[in-house]
Amino acid sequence: MLGDTELIILSDGTYLLDGGAMFGVVPKTLWEKRIKADERNLLTMGLNSLLIRNGKQTVLVETGIGPKLNEKSRQIHQNQMLLLESFRRAGVSPDEIDIVINTHLHFDHCGWNTYYDSDGKAVPTFPNAMYYVQQGELDHAHEQHERDRVSYLTDNYDPLVRSGQMRLLRGGSEIAPGISVEVYPGHTRDMQAVNIKAGDTKVCYISDLIPTSHHTDPTWVMGYDLYPLESINNRHRFYRRAIPEKWLVVFTHDHEVPWAHVEIGEKGKPVARALEE
Ligand SMILES: [Zn+2]
Numbered sequence: 078m079l080g081d082t083e084l085i086i087l088s089d090g091t092y093l094l095d096g097g098a099m100f101g102v103v104p105k106t107l108w109e110k111r112i113k114a115d116e117r118n119l120l121t122m123g124l125n126s127l128l129i130r131n132g133k134q135t136v137l138v139e140t141g142i143g144p145k146l147n148e149k150s151r152q153i154h155q156n157q158m159l160l161l162e163s164f165r166r167a168g169v170s171p172d173e174i175d176i177v178i179n180t181h182l183h184f185d186h187c188g189w190n191t192y193y194d195s196d197g198k199a200v201p202t203f204p205n206a207m208y209y210v211q212q213g214e215l216d217h218a219h220e221q222h223e224r225d226r227v228s229y230l231t232d233n234y235d236p237l238v239r240s241g242q243m244r245l246l247r248g249g250s251e252i253a254p255g256i257s258v259e260v261y262p263g264h265t266r267d268m269q270a271v272n273i274k275a276g277d278t279k280v281c282y283i284s285d286l287i288p289t290s291h292h293t294d295p296t297w298v299m300g301y302d303l304y305p306l307e308s309i310n311n312r313h314r315f316y317r318r319a320i321p322e323k324w325l326v327v328f329t330h331d332h333e334v335p336w337a338h339v340e341i342g343e344k345g346k347p348v349a350r351a352l353e354e
Contacts, residue, residue, distance in 0.1 A: 082275035086128075088125055091124070099122070099301075100292075101297075123289075123332030129256065133253075134256075135173045141189050143188025143202075145191070176208075177207070178210075181210070183265075209246060210245065212246060213247075256273050262304055263298070264304075278325055285330075287328065290328055293346070295313055
């Protein structure tokens with residue numbers, strides 16, 4: 078609880094991603110001091126969603142990988158599909174969700190937007206929610222560019238667009254009182270972060286601009302990023318407010334440190350300072 082706002086980290090479990098793809102041009106000899114890869118160079122990553130309840134609205138940021146991957150992809154990623162279990166443990170029903178925010182439409186961020194019903198039709202997992210994403214992100218998803226089309230599964234979003242249950246944003250906007258989105262290009266052109274005012278604390282779900290607590294160095298950007306120079310510039314833009322104002326930062330893909338404050342460390346670089354339990 079922060080003021081009147083309740084924040085809960087929910088999780089779709091963990092999955093495996095290639096270490097080189099997660100750290101781009103950073104040499105393995107440096108990143109493996111922080112995080113260990115298995116014998117196939119795979120890292121265990123988290124799939125953190127954020128639930129926000131302020132007495133008026135219940136908002137879910139991000140919906141994990143979900144249940145619709147084909148067998149081959151499931152073999153590769155070893156994902157666990159635990160988000161609904163995580164809901165049950167938190168005592169929250171998917172029917173309670175009023176708003177779903179997708180920071181972007183990669184498969185590991187919007188997978189539980191929908192599930193296949195007994196007729197094999199993709200239907201909303203959160204029937205009472207309005208879903209929000211940037212128009213530019215949807216346009217890029219539809220482009221199906223050979224560089225990243227494997228990351229975009231149309232059943233995660235097109236059924237919602239067709240039914241009018243997905244609202245398409247053009248730039249930063251307030252979604253609900255105290256909850257707004259802000260575009261940070263880099264990972265994709267139109268990836269949006271979610272800013273939350275919770276009591277006196279500012280919270281930011283920064284998504285894949287800074288995917289884990291190991292990615293706080295401005296230059297440690299992912300190989301996946303389409304615009305790595307913009308990722309670096311936008312990290313600086315983020316830190317200019319998040320560090321002095323002591324924002325609580327939520328890391329999508331860190332299964333060990335889902336949220337932390339960012340400070341300037343001994344070497345003069347931003348570092349994550351985990352919350353004390
Ligand atoms: Zn991601």
